[in-house]
Amino acid sequence: MDLLLDGFQTALTPENLLFAALGVLLGTAVGVLPGIGPAMTLALLLPVTYSVGADSAIIMFAGIYYGGMYGGSTTSILLNTPGESSSVITAIEGNKMAKAGRAAQALATAAIGSFVAGSIATVLLWIVTPQVADIVVTLGSPSYFALMVLALFAVTAVLGSSKLRGFIALFLGLAIGLVGTSTGQARLTFGEPLLADGIDIVVVAVALFAIGEALWVAAHLRRKPLEIIPVGQPWMSRADWGRSWKPWLRGTAYGFPFGALPAGGAELPTFLSYATEKKLSKHPEEFGKGAIEGVAGPEAANNASAAGTLVPLLALGLPTTATAAIMLVALQGYGFQTGPTLMDDHPDLVWGLLASLFVANALLLVLNLPMAPLWAKLLRIPRPYLYAGILFFASLGAYSVNFQAFDLAILLVLGVLGFFMRRFGIPVLPLIIGVILGPKLEDQLTTALKISEGDVSTLWSEPVAVVVYGVMALLLTAMAFAGLRKPSAGNVPTEEKEMVER
Amino acid sequence: MTAPTTPSTPLVDKAQYGLAAFLVLAGGYVLLDAAGLEDGFADQPVQPYTLPYVVGAALVVLGILLAVATARGDRPEAEEGEDIDLTQGTDVRTVGLLALVLVANIALIDVLGWAITGALLFAGSAVVLGSRSWVRDLAVGVALSVGSWYGFYVGLGIPIPAGILDGVL
Numbered sequence: 204m205d206l207l208l209d210g211f212q213t214a215l216t217p218e219n220l221l222f223a224a225l226g227v228l229l230g231t232a233v234g235v236l237p238g239i240g241p242a243m244t245l246a247l248l249l250p251v252t253y254s255v256g257a258d259s260a261i262i263m264f265a266g267i268y269y270g271g272m273y274g275g276s277t278t279s280i281l282l283n284t285p286g287e288s289s290s291v292i293t294a295i296e297g298n299k300m301a302k303a304g305r306a307a308q309a310l311a312t313a314a315i316g317s318f319v320a321g322s323i324a325t326v327l328l329w330i331v332t333p334q335v336a337d338i339v340v341t342l343g344s345p346s347y348f349a350l351m352v353l354a355l356f357a358v359t360a361v362l363g364s365s366k367l368r369g370f371i372a373l374f375l376g377l378a379i380g381l382v383g384t385s386t387g388q389a390r391l392t393f394g395e396p397l398l399a400d401g402i403d404i405v406v407v408a409v410a411l412f413a414i415g416e417a418l419w420v421a422a423h424l425r426r427k428p429l430e431i432i433p434v435g436q437p438w439m440s441r442a443d444w445g446r447s448w449k450p451w452l453r454g455t456a457y458g459f460p461f462g463a464l465p466a467g468g469a470e471l472p473t474f475l476s477y478a479t480e481k482k483l484s485k486h487p488e489e490f491g492k493g494a495i496e497g498v499a500g501p502e503a504a505n506n507a508s509a510a511g512t513l514v515p516l517l518a519l520g521l522p523t524t525a526t527a528a529i530m531l532v533a534l535q536g537y538g539f540q541t542g543p544t545l546m547d548d549h550p551d552l553v554w555g556l557l558a559s560l561f562v563a564n565a566l567l568l569v570l571n572l573p574m575a576p577l578w579a580k581l582l583r584i585p586r587p588y589l590y591a592g593i594l595f596f597a598s599l600g601a602y603s604v605n606f607q608a609f610d611l612a613i614l615l616v617l618g619v620l621g622f623f624m625r626r627f628g629i630p631v632l633p634l635i636i637g638v639i640l641g642p643k644l645e646d647q648l649t650t651a652l653k654i655s656e657g658d659v660s661t662l663w664s665e666p667v668a669v670v671v672y673g674v675m676a677l678l679l680t681a682m683a684f685a686g687l688r689k690p691s692a693g694n695v696p697t698e699e700k701e702m703v704e705r
Numbered sequence: 706m707t708a709p710t711t712p713s714t715p716l717v718d719k720a721q722y723g724l725a726a727f728l729v730l731a732g733g734y735v736l737l738d739a740a741g742l743e744d745g746f747a748d749q750p751v752q753p754y755t756l757p758y759v760v761g762a763a764l765v766v767l768g769i770l771l772a773v774a775t776a777r778g779d780r781p782e783a784e785e786g787e788d789i790d791l792t793q794g795t796d797v798r799t800v801g802l803l804a805l806v807l808v809a810n811i812a813l814i815d816v817l818g819w820a821i822t823g824a825l826l827f828a829g830s831a832v833v834l835g836s837r838s839w840v841r842d843l844a845v846g847v848a849l850s851v852g853s854w855y856g857f858y859v860g861l862g863i864p865i866p867a868g869i870l871d872g873v874l
Contacts, residue, residue: 238788254861364782367770371728374763378735381760386745386753391738414807416786421799421834425790586788588845591830594803595846598810598826599853602819606866611811615804622800627724628781645756652750 207329210554214562219262222255223559226263227566230270235277235578236589238420241509242525243412244271247593249405249533250600257537261552262559264533268526269321269563272509273571274578276313276502281306281432281579290505291470292477296490296497301432303493310575311437312447312495313502314568319448320455320503321564324510327459329557335518336546344651346667347519347543351644353671354465354521359633360682368629375620376637379407385642397609402617404532406601407638410614411631412525413597415621417590422622424586434579437572447499450480454503461504462511465521469508476500510560517553519543520643528635542643718780725772732764802833818868823850 213219229251234244248267252260279290280297293313300309339347359369382391383401392398439447457472457479480496481487490497513530515521520542522528534541539549546553571578601614624631655661663669739757771779783791806829814822827846828839836842854874857863867874 238786251861254857254863367767367774367779368781370763371767371771374760374767375728375731377756377760378731378764381735381757386749388742388745388753390742390753390757391735418800418803419784420786420788421803422795422797423789423791423793424796424799424834425788585836587831587834587836587842589788590834591827591836591842591846592849594807594830595823595827595849598807599819599823599857602814603857603863603865608811608814611807611814615807615811618807619804623724625784626781626795627721628783641756641760645751649749649751653748657750 206550206554207558209551210556210558211562213258213551213555214262214559219259219559220562220566222259222263223266223563224566224570226252226266226268227270227563227570228266230267230272231274231277231567231571231574231578232270232581234271234274235581236274236584237278237282237582238416238589239274239593240412241268241271241275242408242529243416243593244274245526245529245533246405246408246412247596247600249408249529249536250603252533253536257539257552258555260533260537261556262562264530265556265559266563266566268509268530269317269560269567270571271526272506273314273317273567276317276505277310277575277578278582280309280313280498281434281582290473292473292501293498293505296477296494296501298432299491299493300495300498301434301493305493305495306432306434307437307575308439308443308495309493309498310434311439311572312443312499314437314572314575315439316447316451316454316499316503317506318564318568319451320458320505320507321510321567322561323452323455324459324462324507325557325561325564328510328513328560331463332514332517332553332557333546335514336543339518339543340547342543342667343665344647344654345662346665346671348644348647348651348662349665349668349671350465350519351521351640351647353675354515354523355633355636355640355644356675356678357465358523358636361678365628366682368627369633372624372629372631373633373637376634377641379617379634380638380641383642386645395609397607401642402613402638403601403604403610404635404638405536405604406610406613407617408529408532408635409597409600410617411621411624411635413593414614414618415625415631417593417597418618418622419625420590434576437575443495446486446495449483450476450496450500451503453479454500454505455507458504458507458509459511462508462523463514464511465515465519465523469505469524472504472508473501476504513560516541517545517556520545522636522639525632525635528632528639531639717775717778719775721775721779721781722772725768725775728764728768728771730768732761732766732768735761735764799833803830806830806833814868815866816868818870819865820850820854820867820870820874822868823853826850 229248230244233239234241245267252263276290276293279294280301297309355373359373360366379402382398384399454476457476461472477497477500480500481490484496486494512524512527515523516527516531522531531541539552598611601610604610651661735757739754739761742754745753785791806826810822810826824846827849828842831842832839854865857865
């Protein structure tokens with residue numbers, strides 16, 4: 204508790220409040236731009252935070268995080284296509300509401316619902332994270348190794364529609380993660396000394412999210428502009444409040460646990476929330492035509508799940524969403540060793556972050572509700588300028604890491620990879636997680652085998668590890684059954700899965 | 706502009722064979738690279754080549770599986786987005802020109818510095834993407850690049866090399 208108060212003290216100094224406000228505004232402004240989701244927002248703005256002190260940077264980052272998420276949902280309500288899978292549902296009902304002249308109410312229930320869900324979820328974070336971390340620090344390398352394999356497996360196989368493509372992305376990511384001389388010998392460096400330290404994850408993330416996306420959009424740019432719905436000041440009537448508050452709470456209840464699981468993701472809880480609201484609603488006939496419950500519930504679930512993903516991130520160092528992956532990169536960039544010991548080594552930092560999430564969430568509501576009409580104007584930005592700007596800032600971000608033209612070349616190569624991944628429907632998330640976790644996986648394996656002096660059976664010598672492998676076996680069986688019932692070409696035969704399970 | 710890829714395409718997405726071949730090649734290279742590694746030190750229970758062998762082999766297997774799946778009629782779901790219209794074919798010309806602009810930036814940045822190449826990057830991309838008023842594009846580009854140079858230098862304390870404009874900025 205003292206730690207939390209200390210955290211608030213750090214977050215509430217005038218200087219840091221300013222950084223939080225700046226982060227919220229920047230995050231929303233970038234996040235609301237069409238084609239830019241929360242993960243890309245974070246990747247693009249990451250270099251900006253590197254130069255301010257670590258605690259200010261984290262507070263600013265928390266602001267960018269929530270701002271980017273809020274910006275994303277604004278885009279999906281006012282344009283009818285979602286920026287990412289977790290806002291699909293918001294887009295369905297939200298855009299219908301907007302078309303029916305209720306854009307202000309849709310934005311309001313999304314914003315207030317995000318605030319309610321974010322606040323509750325942040326409090327849950329305060330309670331859950333230290334406890335999980337306490338358990339996790341007692342685990343040995345074998346268990347930690349097993350958890351990492353589970354995270355990789357879950358992100359790859361459980362989320363996403365094509366398992367084969369998920370594994371392709373994962374192993375491409377692991378291959379990129381191999382580059383460098385971390386083992387004392389040069390691996391996959393093509394004899395290039397500039398690759399000795401490996402490929403900077405900021406460069407990988409910016410390339411895949413920003414350059415890949417810009418090239419992909421350039422190839423398929425919509426020639427006729429989308430219809431944008433004008434919006435005034437967001438507000439809600441008494442009846443809207445009455446119909447919204449229960450969905451907010453139920454959405455939060457769905458979102459947080461799903462986010463906190465190593466196989467997190469925001470899609471499932473938003474879908475579940477939508478289905479629940481549809482069932483419980485007194486106005487089921489409005490669903491599909493713009494029911495406010497259908498915006499309130501999923502938006503709350505989305506936000507609560509985003510906060511939930513911070514549990515594995517902070518307690519275990521395991522990212523389960525693209526946004527969380529960038530956040531991990533950020534923490535590493537600020538010089539912190541992420542993993543189970545983070546909470547013990549840097550309690551001030553973690554609690555500063557947890558406190559500033561709360562502050563950022565509140566600032567978001569205060570700053571953004573009045574500014575919604577302004578943000579809506581950003582949707583009208585000419586597309587050539589928008590995507591030229593993305594390329595510009597992506598290049599600037601990658602260049603500012605080391606001032607090497609070589610980094611820009613890597614940016615382009617990986618950007619082209621990102622383009623083809625979009626062309627072939629290969630998900631980006633497993634690749635990013637593979638790049639980040641690959642080297643860590645090798646480290647944990649080394650540590651475990653060092654302690655056991657090379658005895659491989661150590662890997663299943665801890666109860667937690669055994670349970671984790673059991674869960675994976677169950678998931679595999681379930682997937683195999685699903686595959687048998689509905690045989691399709693997209694399923695990976697079993698030998699592939701065994702390889703992953705090792 | 707290339708041939709439209711939508712309704713008239715055959716059942717098999719032939720381009721996917723290219724991806725499969727890329728995966729096999731990439732995996733093969735990872736394996737080749739791993740074969741060239743020596744045994745690790747005594748305190749390295751995990752050999753430096755262990756993980757590369759696993760990853761390389763997996764990439765090769767995945768490439769083959771993708772080829773098989775493609776032959777059996779598996780088709781990718783290309784990614785959608787707010788500004789994306791998948792009903793038209795891939796606009797190769799725009800993508801190629803954009804890549805050229807990025808390559809030019811890489812080639813020139815060490816000599817000319819970010820303040821100049823950044824402006825060219827922005828203006829070039831905007832023109833390629835369909836902007837008609839190149840004077841305004843250039844003006845916006847210069848404002849952005851010089852602004853970001855000073856922003857990073859003064860505001861964030863990150864000294865981006867000035868290149869040819871060293872002493873002018």
